[in-house]
Amino acid sequence: MTDPSAILPLEVRGLALAFGGRAALAGLSFDLGREGLTVVLGANGAGKSVLLRVLHGLLRADRGRIRWNGRPPGAAVWRRQAMVFQKPVLLRRSVAANIDFALAARGLPRRARRRRLEAVLEGCGLGPLARRPARRLSGGEQQRVALARALALEPEILLLDEPTASLDPAATRAIESLLRDSRAAGTRILLVTHDVAQARRLAEEVIFLERGRVVEQGPAAAFFAAPRSAAARAYVEGRLPP
Amino acid sequence: MEDLGAAFALALDLVLGGDPELVAIVGLSLAVSLSAVAIACLLGMPLGALLASVPFPGRPAAVVLLDALMGLPPVVVGLFVYILLSGAGPLGALRLLYTPQAMVLAQAILVTPIVAALSRELLAGLQEEYAEQLRSLGIGPWRAIPTLLWEGRFGLATAALAGFGRAIAEVGAVMIVGGNIKGVTRVMTTAIALETSKGEIALALALGLVLLALALLVTGSVAVLRGTAARLAHD
Numbered sequence: 001m002t003d004p005s006a007i008l009p010l011e012v013r014g015l016a017l018a019f020g021g022r023a024a025l026a027g028l029s030f031d032l033g034r035e036g037l038t039v040v041l042g043a044n045g046a047g048k049s050v051l052l053r054v055l056h057g058l059l060r061a062d063r064g065r066i067r068w069n070g071r072p073p074g075a076a077v078w079r080r081q082a083m084v085f086q087k088p089v090l091l092r093r094s095v096a097a098n099i100d101f102a103l104a105a106r107g108l109p110r111r112a113r114r115r116r117l118e119a120v121l122e123g124c125g126l127g128p129l130a131r132r133p134a135r136r137l138s139g140g141e142q143q144r145v146a147l148a149r150a151l152a153l154e155p156e157i158l159l160l161d162e163p164t165a166s167l168d169p170a171a172t173r174a175i176e177s178l179l180r181d182s183r184a185a186g187t188r189i190l191l192v193t194h195d196v197a198q199a200r201r202l203a204e205e206v207i208f209l210e211r212g213r214v215v216e217q218g219p220a221a222a223f224f225a226a227p228r229s230a231a232a233r234a235y236v237e238g239r240l241p242p
Numbered sequence: 243m244e245d246l247g248a249a250f251a252l253a254l255d256l257v258l259g260g261d262p263e264l265v266a267i268v269g270l271s272l273a274v275s276l277s278a279v280a281i282a283c284l285l286g287m288p289l290g291a292l293l294a295s296v297p298f299p300g301r302p303a304a305v306v307l308l309d310a311l312m313g314l315p316p317v318v319v320g321l322f323v324y325i326l327l328s329g330a331g332p333l334g335a336l337r338l339l340y341t342p343q344a345m346v347l348a349q350a351i352l353v354t355p356i357v358a359a360l361s362r363e364l365l366a367g368l369q370e371e372y373a374e375q376l377r378s379l380g381i382g383p384w385r386a387i388p389t390l391l392w393e394g395r396f397g398l399a400t401a402a403l404a405g406f407g408r409a410i411a412e413v414g415a416v417m418i419v420g421g422n423i424k425g426v427t428r429v430m431t432t433a434i435a436l437e438t439s440k441g442e443i444a445l446a447l448a449l450g451l452v453l454l455a456l457a458l459l460v461t462g463s464v465a466v467l468r469g470t471a472a473r474l475a476h477d
Contacts, residue, residue, distance in 0.1 A: 058374055079380060089375035092393050101389075105379045153379075 007068035007080045007156055008034045008188055010055075015064030016212075017050060024050040025061065026212035032157075037179070037189040039199040039220070042209035043235065048192040049086075051209070052159050055190075056083050079106065082150035086162040088142040090134040095126055095145050098134045102149045116152050124148040124178055140171025147178055157188040164198065176202060196236055200224055208232045246443070253447035264445070268452055271429040274342055274416070275409040278349030282357045282409075283402050289354075290361025290401075291390050294369045296383040305362065311355035316348075320418030323348040327419065340421040345429070348415040353405040360401035365390045396471035400464045407460045411453065 010032040017025040025047045032038060040048050053059040055066070057078040068077045091098050096117060103113040121127050126148055129137065134145055143163055150158060160179075164172040179202060183189050193199055199206060203220035208229070215229045227233040234240075256264050293305055325331050327339040327347075338344045368390055376386050391398065413431035420427035422436055430449045437446035 053374075056378060058377055075380070083378045085375065085378075089372060091372075091389070102379050105381050105385075 007077050009069060011067040013065040015054065015061050017054060017061045023212050028213055030207055030214045030217050035188060036204045037183045037202055038205040038207060039203035040192045040207045040209060041199050044194060046209040047212040048209055049161050052161050052192055056081055056159055080156040081159060082153045082155035083159040084146050084150050084163045086165050088146035090142055090145055092135055094131050095134050096130040098145060099149045099152050103152055106153060120148045120152040140167050140174065143167060144174060147175060151182055155187065157190060160191045162193055249443040249447055252444035253451060256448040257451055264448055267428055267430055267433050270342065271410060274345045274429060275349060275406060277346045278353055278409050279402060279406045281350040282353040282405050286354045286357030287361045287391060287398055289358045291365050291387045293362045294365035295386045295390055308355055308359045312359050314352055314355065316352055316412045317414035317418065319348055319352045320415035323419045339419060340423060340427055342427060344419040345416045345427060348419045349409045349412060352412060352415055353409050356408055357401050357405040360404055361398055364397040365394050368394050396467055399467050403460050403464050407457060410456055
């Protein structure tokens, strides 16, 4: 359990990032422990997606400090993460080839790739679809492939940006069940959503963002029972802001 | 009008009868233009992918320049290659002027910007779609180049066909550097120009028919490729 290359816990302090004068992140701070499923909640524009992209190295913050198990961000850190985007971006090849592509990009030898590919196809119920052109699948199936591709990398932490925002209930259920499985298998999960019902179903811990800041962070049960901030209360109750 | 009718009949006769001179001219045309397009693809597609994937200062200007080069006038390319290969030119010692190789070189120069610019446009669209996902998988702009080329394979094939269409129909460059020497460097377009100026309409028409058929074939191939790509959802 004391893997020296581990990247968790995570410490974020004073993260700020502005686009053309508009602050997307405005001095955001929080900590993330080694285990669990944390949901990042907040309205559109609160900074949820930007936060994930900064953590994953896709965007660079203007200011602030990120420490992954004490180490600054870099390629070695990002290699131990995987990310699933709102809209699945699959390559124009088969489902199996899409997953194998990601494994090859990590430089895994052929035999290890084959083993992981088979395991993840099986685990995500994609076996029957393995040879199908990925782009011909339904939106829900495509997102399942994108999640399988991320899980195949065996990330220490899995980042998900509204993965079910454009999926129907059945496809959403399939994704959520896979997330529970990988949480149970020990993958740290950071899930961004604006769907309160989904957060209630999945979250063990909630981080609530408003205007680029962490307004609340705490155990999910306590958060949903009694949000401390007015903004979170309004959001959880589904009231529209004035 | 009767003359034209007779010429048309003779032209059909030449095409359907497989007239040896006609066959030789068509064969050389295909050999020259296909070689030129092969070179253009080898250079132009990776160049297009590079411009689509790798950011560097001056990239917007490079893209504008490349797009402008798409409109290179064939006679200007011909003149440039002529100067290059002429006895007093820098490559004069190779003695390539008035050879098919010179024609391949001229057409390759003409077509490479077309293939490169069309590839870049296509792959820039793909790059926009893939960039975040590829970076998430640890693939930077340079390593993304082969991926983009493979992902864009159907679109790139149409870029190659567009280049071929331009090369096979071009007359100015091959005329200047090839010299339209019978049996050596005479291709369809230069033969048409010569025969027409001599008043020998039949051979010109026959070659014109072959050219048209080739143009149709190219357009048809593009349509089939698009259809295949769509059917396989490799759009």
